[in-house]
Amino acid sequence: MVTSTLRFLVGYAVRMKETYEILKHMLSSIEYSKHSWHICADLKVIAVLVGLQAGYTKFCCFLCKWDSRNRKKHYIKKVWSKRQFLTPVVKNVEKEALVASEKILLPSLYIKLGLMKNFVKAMDCGGSGFQYLRLKFPKVSEAKIKEDIFVGPQNRQLMKDKVFESKLTKKEAADGHRLRS
Numbered sequence: 001m002v003t004s005t006l007r008f009l010v011g012y013a014v015r016m017k018e019t020y021e022i023l024k025h026m027l028s029s030i031e032y033s034k035h036s037w038h039i040c041a042d043l044k045v046i047a048v049l050v051g052l053q054a055g056y057t058k059f060c061c062f063l064c065k066w067d068s069r070n071r072k073k074h075y076i077k078k079v080w081s082k083r084q085f086l087t088p089v090v091k092n093v094e095k096e097a098l099v100a101s102e103k104i105l106l107p108s109l110y111i112k113l114g115l116m117k118n119f120v121k122a123m124d125c126g127g128s129g130f131q132y133l134r135l136k137f138p139k140v141s142e143a144k145i146k147e148d149i150f151v152g153p154q155n156r157q158l159m160k161d162k163v164f165e166s167k168l169t170k171k172e173a174a175d176g177h178r179l180r181s
Contacts, residue, residue, distance in 0.1 A: 010037070011026045011027075011029075011030055018044060018045050020051070027098055032098075036103060037103070038103050039099055039104055039105065041107070042107060043107075043110060046104055049097070049098050050099065051096055051098070109152075112179075115179055116150070116155050116179065117147075119172075119175055120145070120146075122172075123172055127168075127172070128167040129167040129168040129169065129172055132164055132167040133158075137150070137154065159179065159180050
């Protein structure tokens with residue numbers, strides 16, 4: 001059975017800053033509290049909607065207590081404790097949430113790019129898969145390749161590349177297959 005959901009744009013503000021007050025006014029104007037729709041937005045807008053402090057903050061995820069400044073645990077610690085509540089003044093929550101966390105849909109592009117970044121970061125830098133990346137994208141510096149600073153078309157090109165797939169280790173190939181699924 002195939003199900004589809006209707007998606008439509010409800011609010012769009014030209015040349016307006018994405019501030020708490022403006023988003024609060026927009027939600028009020030469309031009577032969000034009456035309808036309680038799901039919302040999909042970029043990560044900055046999501047942070048504002050749930051009342052998180054703007055800028056480079058220690059606890060910037062609205063879903064968990066991921067510590068953005070604890071670089072030693074990045075890519076090592078895989079499970080971070082869930083945020084039970086978004087309480088103002090606690091763990092970088094600045095204001096009361098305008099939207100319940102359960103009503104937020106994460107944008108698929110961010111998820112896909114994040115997974116691709118983690119995939120490349122986990123690759124063996126001396127392996128044939130990583131070396132192939134250097135040959136495939138000669139204008140991209142090795143530092144940028146290590147940090148997976150590619151654009152969307154490069155990622156799509158890579159995922160369709162059978163030669164790249166053949167250069168990967170068994171583990172890398174399995175992870176790459178999961179990315180394509």
